[in-house]
Amino acid sequence: MKTAGVILAITLALALQTTLARFVIRGTVAVDLVLVVVIYVALTSGPVTGLLSGTLAGLVQDALSSGVIGIGGLAKTIVGFLAGIIGTQFIVAQPLPRFVVFFGATVLHALVFIGLYVLLDLRQFPSPVPAVTGQAVGNAIVGVIAFQLVELLPGAVERRRAARSRIRR
């Protein structure tokens, strides 16, 4: 059930990511929704699920792009694994720590991703810092919001039901 939920989340993130590709800012997607899902899964489910989801999501993302299959997968695997470890070793329940984790995980992902491409002399990334920073901020914001939504949504629904029942009485 949990595995299906993870796969579904990744699929939805990929669909949204490809849909949002039209809304790019100067050719750069500010948010990597797939990475956000991987970090979220890792923080909530642990390192094994994090690395497996990172591997799956990264490989699918690589397959859908024109890059080398495995580089994105490797980057997301590392990020998912480390995020899972952080999620199990530290209390990441407040928005700020989550923001930092998302931000740091995105930077690490970019380092591995860009580093491998540059190392293998496959692609050049002129002045990647602003783009990586912007993506890290965007991912962190989306991630924190996603956490808040997921955590607040069940309570809000419950409260709304309770309020409706009181009015009927």
Place this chain on the structure above:
Amino acid sequence: MALLDIRQRSGYLFLAVVLGQIILISAQVNSHTGVPVLEAVAFGVFAEIQRATSAVVSGVRHGWSGYIGLRGVRAENDTLKRDLAAAQIQLQAQRALADRSRGLEQMLQLRDRSNLSTTAAEIIADSATPDFRTMTIDKGTRDGLRSDMAVLAPSGIVGRIVVPSARAAKVQLLIDRNAAAGALIERSRAQGVVVGGGDYRLRMEYVSEVSDVIVGDLVVTSGIDGIFPKGFVIGQVESVEKSGGAYKRIVVKPAVDFRSLEDVLVVLTPTPAREAGQAAPPEQPGRPEPGGSE
């Protein structure tokens, strides 16, 4: 349960997944040489394994061939030594055969040059006593040999037949004390008689004191003895002395090396003197006459 184990060993899983993706990346990326990195790395790693394996195998082979495999070398060495000795003996035999062939070839050349009817013969024995310089050849009367037939060698006069039998003949060498041959100095045409001295030197006698003879002159047969054909080399003047009489004292070094003779030619062509001699056998002189006697 298996999933639980994986969860308890997340580090191994992480490493396995990372390694798998590195391999996946390597399979797609070309190195500087144009070969995929996976292939290049795999080849490089495997080459090192091959190198190590080869070194181990080479070491084992070296150890085997250098120590253990040498157990049979002693016997092999003995066999090779025997083979080498046999080969050396065979080589000597072949060399002797080649020398003999060369000698026979020279004999044939001599026969062609002399325009005489000759037959080749092999020396099968030497003289029975050192007082007589004779030798035995393997041809006899059955081959047409008669007494007083001249015997030649490629380098010069050897002697004459004195005792022919059916299948062999005794040859009196020119160096025998009782042998003699009519001779002349090729350069000055001074005539005389060459007689044996018993050793490996000849004397030329009856050469006039006024004759022109110098050391180094070539002495050839004159043909007047009726035995030796004219113009064949006898030897070379080694010394010339005045004897105080009417004749010079001349020592001649034979052209033939009698110590190394193996094959000779016997002249079958009859000379007039021999024909006359066959009609009336000559008396045995006490002193060597031209042609000599036994």
